[in-house]
Amino acid sequence: PGEVWVGPTLGLVIGNSESNLTPAQAGRPQAAMDTIVFGGVPVAGCVLLNDLSLPHTSYYRPAIRFRNRDGFLACGAQPVPAAAVDLAALHIEAWVNGALVQTVDLATLVRDAAALLADVNAFMTLQPGDVLLLGTDCLPDGSRPLARAGDAVELRAPGFAPLVNRLVEEGAAS
Secondary structure (H helix, E strand, O other), X not given: OOEEEXXXXXXXXXXXXXXXXXXXXXXXXXXXXHOEEEOOEEEEEEEEEEEOEOOOOOOOOOOHHHHOOOOOEEXXXXXXXXXXXXXXXXXXXXXXXXXXXXXXXXXXXXXXXXXHHHHHHOOOOOOOOOEEEOOOOOOOOOOOOEEEOOOEEEEEOOOXXXXXXXOOOOOOOO
């Protein structure tokens, strides 16, 4: 009781469809150079996310009541331009109270960013500013790192500012 799963992941911030033009075509050099296309979808940036979840065994059913709760998605303050991120080589470290509890290697996820974006884009229109989460990974034993109220959770990845948050009891002022 009182514990949550820590869910280190990366969010892809959807860009404008015209952002993948060359600088000369777009007339906005910086915006055009910072956007890349994955799975036919323009991605403007990437952001660290901590996708917290209540521990549960609901694997085959949508776990909405365990995952989609108020305050359960901590988000980095500033997206990093997508062109500056090597998704195939990115590792996200999760730290709880100063101890390393997990390293997520994006290259080992079930679907890479391009496949996930193409799959989602096949049935859902992604708009500029939408954020698509790449997903979280389990520890080698199949469990997930745990944290509780009062714990400091920090996510780190090369090229990103650390995402730090202190957990509070549900219903407490933050």
